[in-house]
Amino acid sequence: MSIKNNWWKILAAVMMIYVIIAGFLIPLKPGILTVSPTYIKNGENTSIKVQAYNANYDKEPNLRAWLKFDSTHYLASSQIEVLDHNNLNISFNLNTQIPTTDTIAPVSLIIDSSVDGYSLLPGAISIKNTFDPSLPAFTNSALSDMHAWTGIKFPFRNILYETIRNTFFHVAIWMALFLLSTIAAIYSILFLRDPTKLAYEHRAYSFTAVSLLYGMIGLATGAVWARFTWGAYWTNDVRLNMAAVSVMIYFAYFILRGTITDQDKSKRFAAAFNIFAYVAMIPLLLVIPRLTDSLHPGVGGNPAFSGEDLDNTLRMVFYPAIISMILLGVWMAQIRTRIFKIEERRLLEQEL
Amino acid sequence: MTLEFSIGRMKRRALSLLLFVFSFTQIQAQSGDDFIRSTGKIYAVVAVVLVLFLGILWYLFRLDKKIKHLENHYNNE
Structure with missing residues (x-):
């Protein structure tokens, strides 16, 4: 068995070993697994329990979170309580009108950390719009200085x-x-x-x-x-x-x-x-x-x-x-x- | 003869291993969703790699059988 004629078989074996090792050992990026409750009403302050995956929330002193209504309307969190590296309680001040004409608005949750980068759970929460005119007007908060993860980790995808x-x-x-x-x-x-x-x-x-x-x-x-x-x-x-x-x-x-x-x-x-x-x-x-x-x-x-x-x-x-x-x-x-x-x-x- | 016997045995082993993969997805589903829907689902990846490996192994056994057949013919002549 000469190397000259069989190099590609060795290449196949080496590549397969590389694929199995790298494919199994490179970790996933942090991401949001679940939130609860998933259905809330505007007109009250709401605390949302967030469970994440592979996150390091305890290492980040300056966590930030937003609810995303659409590409221009965001609501910043009022308070974030870190329970452990994967679990958070995030409070949002929903005692406000919300920028939507839908009766039930699906919103996404965005969490940004300088350690983990930002993560997003699309359609995380449904907000029931009470259309209460007595509530204070919505104050939009812009996203700024978002952190992106730059190291070698596989992407976190919901369902997958x-x-x-x-x-x-x-x-x-x-x-x-x-x-x-x-x-x-x-x-x-x-x-x-x-x-x-x-x-x-x-x-x-x-x-x-x-x-x-x-x-x-x-x-x-x-x-x-x-x-x-x-x-x-x-x-x-x-x-x-x-x-x-x-x-x-x-x-x-x-x-x-x-x-x-x-x-x-x-x-x-x-x-x-x-x-x-x-x-x-x-x-x-x-x-x-x-x-x-x-x-x-x-x-x-x-x-x-x-x-x-x-x-x-x-x-x-x-x-x-x-x-x-x-x-x-x-x-x-x-x-x-x-x-x-x-x-x-x-x-x-x-x-x- | 002994080789043929061991191939038959290994084939059965490969088959039972395959059945095991499918049965463990089945059994765990009955005993609650905590394992099969466990966070991360890394076991799904392990099961997939195992199925892939067993599939290739099955083809290698088929090739082995064909070569054995040829060998027997040559040895008998």
Whole structure:
């Protein structure tokens, strides 16, 4: 086993080790988990209990908090009581008119600390507007000198929390699948152009086999995550069902290739079907889920890999994760191809 | 023969481990939501990595079986 020919296998292993270590050990940024109560009325002073995650509120003497009505209207807190590093009691003077015409106004909570940076819980509290004209007018307080966290930590996202780390496993395996199935489709085209070159067909088969494996792992890991987050292994979500359909089409490739007894015909049919499966996968996985709303992170109108969704600390681990999954897939496909090669040689020897 | 036996055993082990992953999500859900919805959900990440690893392991066992088959043919000739 020479390093010269096998360096990429070592690279795959090293990257995978890096992904697992960095993916698990880099902590999450602080964020707000829950507030209570979540429903309050204006016209009274209100104390809100806040529970945060990974925060260091006890280390910050100058905590500040706001309720955000919209992008121009903020209400600063009147008092902040630090219970411990993760728990706060924040008082707001809501004995005032509020800048909204809604009967129930959803407001976001913003907490700023020089130690942790700022954190925001969107739609944290609903305020019932009493429309009481006797209340004093609203005094707007501007946000100023917000602190941003600059170190290496993964972003804190509601609903996801620690499972944002699944970006390196569940999402990366789907990304690797796209490349592996592309390679399979290319080899299928090459085989159809020259059906005497069985090596192309064998490679197409091997890469499709690994793609299918990755697809099944992708569905299974997604189901496990969904059990923890949505409470069910499977939901009638468009993205989930389309992914399942795509994986089933690839299943059909193996059935097709295995059931037609005429060897030459079955291989050509299978190669043509492989190209169909690849072309069908693109709208099923990339287009249709984006046209509809979905529970899946990153969907609901927006692609998953732009701006806020994938920050630089995630990229630092996410890209090596994709590369290592691809290399591992190529490795497994190569071993499958080598088995084909030996089988073929054996058949030749038997004929002689 | 002994290798084949141990592969069968390990395959069963991998399967039971997979069942274990799914069952622990199930059992904990019945005994209250404190674990499965525990803050942070780091166990969800561990379960996902375990499923991924078991999936790859399953494919490696399949490849192993194919190679074993070829080896047997060559050895018998």
